Amino acid sequence: MDKRPGFWFYFLLITFIFIVLFPFIWVFLASIKPPTELYGEYAFRLFADNPTLENYIAAFTKHPFLRFIWNSFVVASLTTVYSVIIASFAAYAIARLKFRGKTLFLGILLAVSMFPQIATISPIFLFMQATGLRNTYLGLIIPYTTFAMPLSIWYLTTFFQKIPLELEEAAKIDGASIWQTFTKVLIPLVVPGIFTTGIIVFITAWHEFFFALTINTKMSMMTVPVGIAMFQGEFTFPWGEITAATIVVTIPIVLLVLIFQKRIVSGLTSGAVKE
Amino acid sequence: MYDLQLNNPAKSEIHSNYAIDMERYVSTVPILLRTLNREMDGMEADPKQKLENLYTQIEELQVTLNQEELVATRYEEVDQLLYDFKPVPAHLKYAEVDNDRALKVVRSLEVMEQQLQQLKGENILTRPDDMIGLVRAWRISFVEPNFIGLDHYKKFLMDKRMWQALWNTSIFTIFSVSIELVCGLAVALLINKQFRGRGLIRAAILIPWATPTAISALMWQFLYDGQNGIIAKLFADFNLITNTGVLLSTKSGAMFSIVFADVWKTTPFIALLLLAGLQTIPHTMYEAAKVDGAGKAQQLWLITIPLLKPAILVALLFRTLDAFRVFDLIYVLTGGGPANSTESISIYAYKMMFAQLDFGAGSALSVIVFICIALICMVYVKLLGSDALTRRMH
Numbered sequence: 001m002d003k004r005p006g007f008w009f010y011f012l013l014i015t016f017i018f019i020v021l022f023p024f025i026w027v028f029l030a031s032i033k034p035p036t037e038l039y040g041e042y043a044f045r046l047f048a049d050n051p052t053l054e055n056y057i058a059a060f061t062k063h064p065f066l067r068f069i070w071n072s073f074v075v076a077s078l079t080t081v082y083s084v085i086i087a088s089f090a091a092y093a094i095a096r097l098k099f100r101g102k103t104l105f106l107g108i109l110l111a112v113s114m115f116p117q118i119a120t121i122s123p124i125f126l127f128m129q130a131t132g133l134r135n136t137y138l139g140l141i142i143p144y145t146t147f148a149m150p151l152s153i154w155y156l157t158t159f160f161q162k163i164p165l166e167l168e169e170a171a172k173i174d175g176a177s178i179w180q181t182f183t184k185v186l187i188p189l190v191v192p193g194i195f196t197t198g199i200i201v202f203i204t205a206w207h208e209f210f211f212a213l214t215i216n217t218k219m220s221m222m223t224v225p226v227g228i229a230m231f232q233g234e235f236t237f238p239w240g241e242i243t244a245a246t247i248v249v250t251i252p253i254v255l256l257v258l259i260f261q262k263r264i265v266s267g268l269t270s271g272a273v274k275e
Numbered sequence: 276m277y278d279l280q281l282n283n284p285a286k287s288e289i290h291s292n293y294a295i296d297m298e299r300y301v302s303t304v305p306i307l308l309r310t311l312n313r314e315m316d317g318m319e320a321d322p323k324q325k326l327e328n329l330y331t332q333i334e335e336l337q338v339t340l341n342q343e344e345l346v347a348t349r350y351e352e353v354d355q356l357l358y359d360f361k362p363v364p365a366h367l368k369y370a371e372v373d374n375d376r377a378l379k380v381v382r383s384l385e386v387m388e389q390q391l392q393q394l395k396g397e398n399i400l401t402r403p404d405d406m407i408g409l410v411r412a413w414r415i416s417f418v419e420p421n422f423i424g425l426d427h428y429k430k431f432l433m434d435k436r437m438w439q440a441l442w443n444t445s446i447f448t449i450f451s452v453s454i455e456l457v458c459g460l461a462v463a464l465l466i467n468k469q470f471r472g473r474g475l476i477r478a479a480i481l482i483p484w485a486t487p488t489a490i491s492a493l494m495w496q497f498l499y500d501g502q503n504g505i506i507a508k509l510f511a512d513f514n515l516i517t518n519t520g521v522l523l524s525t526k527s528g529a530m531f532s533i534v535f536a537d538v539w540k541t542t543p544f545i546a547l548l549l550l551a552g553l554q555t556i557p558h559t560m561y562e563a564a565k566v567d568g569a570g571k572a573q574q575l576w577l578i579t580i581p582l583l584k585p586a587i588l589v590a591l592l593f594r595t596l597d598a599f600r601v602f603d604l605i606y607v608l609t610g611g612g613p614a615n616s617t618e619s620i621s622i623y624a625y626k627m628m629f630a631q632l633d634f635g636a637g638s639a640l641s642v643i644v645f646i647c648i649a650l651i652c653m654v655y656v657k658l659l660g661s662d663a664l665t666r667r668m669h
Contacts, residue, residue: 012465017479020543023494024482026505030497039503114593116600116648118621119641122634207487209603214629225489229607239497246490250482257481265477268544269551 024250031055031243038239055244059231062238065245067220068227075137075212075223076205079144080198087152088194092182094153095160096168106157113150117210120146128215135218143211148201155200155267159193160186196267199260203253224249294369295346295377297353299416307409308333314400325394329387336380345370369418377417384414427639437640439615440623441647446530447619448598451537456591458538459545464579466546467553480543488540492607495536499523499608526616529609533617537604545590552586553579592655599648620644 030038032055033048059065094102124143133139163186171181187194212223222230228245231238257264308330315326341347349370356363372380388410395403431437466476483491498506501520511519521528556579564574580587602621605611611618611626618626621644628637 009465009468009470013476016462016465017476019539020479020483023491023498023539027494027497044503044505044508111652114596114648114652116621116641116644118600118602118624119645121625122628122638122641125628126634203485207489209487209489209606210625213606214625225487225603228493229489237496237500239500239503242493243497246494249490250486253485254478254482257485258478261474261478261481264481265547265551269548 024247027243028247030239031247033240035240055240056248058238059241059245059248062241063227063231063245064220065227065248068222068224069249071137071216071221071227072206072223072225075140075144076202078137079141079148079205080202082141083145083148083152083201084156084194084198087149087156087197088187088190090153091156091160092186094157096165109150109153113147113154115146117146121210121214124211125214133215135216135221137221139215140208140211140223143215144205144208147208148205151204152197152201155197156190156193159190159197162193163189192263193267196260196263199256199264200267203256294371294418295340296416296418297346297349297370298357298363299412300340301350301353301357303409303412303416304333304337307406307413310402310406310409314402314406322394322397325390329390332383332387336383339376339380340372343370343372343376346372372417381414381417384410388414427636428643430636431639431643436615436618436623437620437643440618440620441643443530443615443617444599444601444619444621444647447534447537447601447617448595451534451541452591452594452598454534454538455542455545455594456587458542459590460549460583460587462542462546463549463553464575467550477547480547483540484544484547486540488603489607491540492536492604495532495539496523496608499532523609524613526613529613529617533601533605533608536608537598537601540604541594545594548590549583549586552583556582588655588658592652595651595655596648599651600644620647 029046029048032051032053034050034052034054037045037048037050094106120143128134128139128142133142167185167189168181171185176184207225208223209225209229212226213229216222216226219227219230228242228249231242231245311326311330311333315323315330341350353363388407391400391403391407391410394400395407400406466473495506498504499522501507501523504519504522507516507519507522510516510522516522516528522532523529560578560582561574564578569577600621601619602625605617605619605622606625609617611622620640624637624640624644627633627640631637
């Protein structure tokens with residue numbers, strides 16, 4: 001704490017970071033090896049003798065990889081936008097109003113977000129089947145509400161609570177309606193919170209595997225995680241293409257995390273620590 | 276609680292009541308009557324009498340069925356469609372029939388089949404098998420209700436594979452969560468200092484969290500690979516495992532692999548949560564302890580851990596629930612194998628529903644998952660004291 005960190009500290013720190021990043025580094029090194037160097041004795045060499053972008057080209061040309069990215073992007077952003085908008089109303093109400101059963105409501109919200117997906121899939125799947133929503137974007141966005149909405153309400157409530165009540169009272173005295181107070185006073189103040197919530201919801205939706213796997217089975221409607229998992233053939237593992245695709249999807253995540261790390265951390269931990 | 280199987284047409288929908296397959300019904304009965312008529316032509320009085328009885332019986336059954344308004348109206352529609360050689364749309368295909376009435380008709384059809392068998396034995400019919408076949412077709416055009424109560428649960432309670440899956444899930448949960456917690460705490464203590472490059476460390480920590488599980492599972496599959504995997508090779512070189520194939524192709528190796536991959540992915544995240552908790556502990560407490568002569572270990576046990584307890588318990592709760600419903604990691608990394616040794620309960624339910632298309636049994640399994648999670652929740656709430664959770668909300 002007050003001591004200056006010494007040698008062992010940096011040693012341990014670097015070891016930890018190395019362990020964390022090792023898979024990415026190795027996968028990256030493998031992704032630029034030509035297929036002949038991926039197997040056998042070459043497999044364990046650090047650097048490729050003949051570095052190549054062949055695998056990256058193959059990932060995009062042999063599979064509808066761009067399509068997967070687009071699908072993921074559409075589904076994740078629509079889910080984020082609509083759940084954050086609705087959740088901001090709900091969160092404002094929860095943060096400001098005193099109503100009976102508030103604790104119960106929040107408890108149920110938490111329970112819903114912890115609900116095992118496997119327990120909800122059978123009715124959701126049968127519903128999507130019956131309404132013909134399988135292999136559509138809407139077919140994923142609807143089930144994604146089950147985790148996106150509780151998550152957004154949960155985070156946004158904490159952000160709304162941090163805004164001093166006096167501001168609203170002042171607005172009221174100045175003759176602002178509730179709607180005006182909400183849109184003109186509160187929303188500008190919670191923009192950082194909305195942003196943080198949006199990033200977290202987006203990443204969670206981007207991750208989602210189970211619903212995407214079961215509901216959108218058509219190749220052209222798959223999302224990135226499912227799509228990459230389907231790269232493998234029945235007996236072959238095109239490791240070159242898989243590693244290249246992995247790196248392609250990891251880079252935007254790394255950038256996102258590097259730019260917004262402070263926000264993400266504050267958002268993620270706001271629930272865990274009492275303030 | 277229903278026997279719902281998507282690959283079995285008679286069971287692909289929920290039927291709480293008896294129903295009749297209109298298409299079958301409409302296409303069999305008129306032919307049956309016509310065949311009977313033809314048999315009766317040029318027959319002697321005695322057997323003819325029997326067949327006439329059957330004929331009237333069939334007509335009576337038709338009248339009984341037509342008392343169901345739905346059956347009567349749909350009969351016309353379906354008949355017209357079949358006459359025009361048009362396909363019967365799904366919503367017209369089935370008509371619900373009152374349970375008692377349906378049972379009555381089914382019984383009399385059974386009796387009728389026996390009578391025909393008898394007549395066949397007496398060798399007086401020209402085409403006995405046709406008629407028997409038609410009567411039988413009519414009988415099976417009735418769809419029994421597929422409500423089976425708790426039978427699925429009874430079956431699963433005695434199912435070895437279910438217990439195995441539950442056991443695997445528990446092993447995975449206990450090992451991964453406890454290792455993650457210990458490592459996470461260690462890392463949090465390590466980086467709870469002022470040093471340069473904190474932001475970078477934080478970003479590095481977030482990367483595994485931000486990588487989709489399915490993709491990190493693929494990466495690990497590449498690293499564990501028996502022939503070309505670097506981790507497998509390193510472990511073998513350090514004599515941790517006997518050969519490079521152990522990690523993914525033996526039972527304990529595969530379980531170790533998924534726990535290790537999960538620890539890699541979530542330890543940094545837990546460290547982050549605990550670090551936030553650590554930063555709320557006031558500095559002055561440690562200084563006071565130092566003045567009182569407490570060593571590092573004592574400071575850890577007497578100050579850090581007790582004050583961090585709420586954060587630890589919350590992290591523990593969320594991680595346990597998450598680990599218990601593990602799906603993507605195992606699905607991609609091992610697929611539940613080898614020999615179902617890493618099959619979690621979610622994977623089993625998934626296979627039941629989407630590989631065997633048995634939604635009834637799969638749903639029963641997922642209810643079992645749900646019950647387990649509810650139990651875990653209850654235990655934690657007891658431990659945490661319910662106010663610890665609710666206080667976070669206000």
